Amino acid sequence: MGLFTRDIKTMNDLFLHQLQDIYYAEQQLTKALPRMADKATDPQLKQSFLTHLEETKNQVQRLQQVFKMHGAEIKAVDCPAIDGIIEEAEDTAGDVDDKAVLDAALISAAQAAEHYEISRYGTLVAWAKQLGRNDCANLLAKTLEEEKATDQKLTSMAESKVNLRAAS
Amino acid sequence: MGLFTRDIKTMNDLFLHQLQDIYYAEQQLTKALPRMADKATDPQLKQSFLTHLEETKNQVQRLQQVFKMHGAEIKAVDCPAIDGIIEEAEDTAGDVDDKAVLDAALISAAQAAEHYEISRYGTLVAWAKQLGRNDCANLLAKTLEEEKATDQKLTSMAESKVNLRAAS
Numbered sequence: 001m002g003l004f005t006r007d008i009k010t011m012n013d014l015f016l017h018q019l020q021d022i023y024y025a026e027q028q029l030t031k032a033l034p035r036m037a038d039k040a041t042d043p044q045l046k047q048s049f050l051t052h053l054e055e056t057k058n059q060v061q062r063l064q065q066v067f068k069m070h071g072a073e074i075k076a077v078d079c080p081a082i083d084g085i086i087e088e089a090e091d092t093a094g095d096v097d098d099k100a101v102l103d104a105a106l107i108s109a110a111q112a113a114e115h116y117e118i119s120r121y122g123t124l125v126a127w128a129k130q131l132g133r134n135d136c137a138n139l140l141a142k143t144l145e146e147e148k149a150t151d152q153k154l155t156s157m158a159e160s161k162v163n164l165r166a167a168s
Numbered sequence: 169m170g171l172f173t174r175d176i177k178t179m180n181d182l183f184l185h186q187l188q189d190i191y192y193a194e195q196q197l198t199k200a201l202p203r204m205a206d207k208a209t210d211p212q213l214k215q216s217f218l219t220h221l222e223e224t225k226n227q228v229q230r231l232q233q234v235f236k237m238h239g240a241e242i243k244a245v246d247c248p249a250i251d252g253i254i255e256e257a258e259d260t261a262g263d264v265d266d267k268a269v270l271d272a273a274l275i276s277a278a279q280a281a282e283h284y285e286i287s288r289y290g291t292l293v294a295w296a297k298q299l300g301r302n303d304c305a306n307l308l309a310k311t312l313e314e315e316k317a318t319d320q321k322l323t324s325m326a327e328s329k330v331n332l333r334a335a336s
Contacts, residue, residue: 009265081256
């Protein structure tokens with residue numbers, strides 16, 4: 001998007017812009033998740049990051065499908081939000097001394113990323129429906145449900161054991 | 169936090185770090201919300217940003233109270249996540265030509281910020297409980313509920329009229 005031009009003229013342009021934004025975000029997450037899995041100590045948490053990595057790769061393909069269905073070029077735009085979330089996750093993780101505390105920090109960081117995606121996909125589903133594109137909305141809603149399920153799984157893991165271990 | 173030191177040694181340190189992070193984030197939002205209210209066209213949306221600004225100022229004070237209850241210095245640390253979310257909100261808003269489309273973009277941006285806060289406060293409540301600080305958890309849970317309510321209100325406004333107007 002240009003600095004002195006206003007490139008988003010319609011709701012459809014806005015929808016495409018947000019699609020390009022989350023496409024970039026998902027790609028960044030496919031790079032960040034293996035690093036998070038490396039750092040995790042709890043085997044279930046490590047596995048959960050690896051499982052979500054596979055899911056994220058599939059979500060990238062699903063986005064490509066939405067671009068195609070919509071007749072639009074597959075394209076990413078910079079997303080300072082996800083860059084900030086990942087930067088913060090890595091800064092904080094780098095500051096943690098204790099392995100059990102690090103696991104708690106990693107879950108928190110992953111949930112910040114999940115919530116970013118939940119908000120973006122929630123909006124995309126609503127906009128796709130408003131634009132009469134229920135086909136796109138249905139595909140995007142699948143990802144939205146996966147992100148919500150991942151967030152729930154992380155909450156359960158934190159509350160059932162990771163926080164307990166970190167505080168002991 | 170130092171580049172070559174590992175300052176977070178315990179769960180309590182991690183809790184305080186996250187408190188300092190969200191304290192910074194809330195302060196940034198008290199600066200961003202008036203700009204969002206200025207840009208909004210729909211009077212109800214404009215009012216909703218101004219109402220949330222007052223709520224946010226109160227949340228800042230609530231955080232100061234939690235720092236005090238916890239016997240910790242009131243302090244903020246940089247939060248690249250909220251900086252990224254706000255930067256992206258302003259970049260996108262600056263790119264939108266049509267006023268109705270801009271309202272839809274502003275709601276989406278505000279919901280990304282709400283979801284960041286929902287994730288952070290959710291974690292803080294869980295960690296405070298784990299640390300045996302139900303007094304802090306109760307205060308933080310009040311803010312969590314306000315953020316969830318704001319997110320819901322934005323969804324209703326988007327789905328009942330703003331998206332409709334933007335797509336027409």
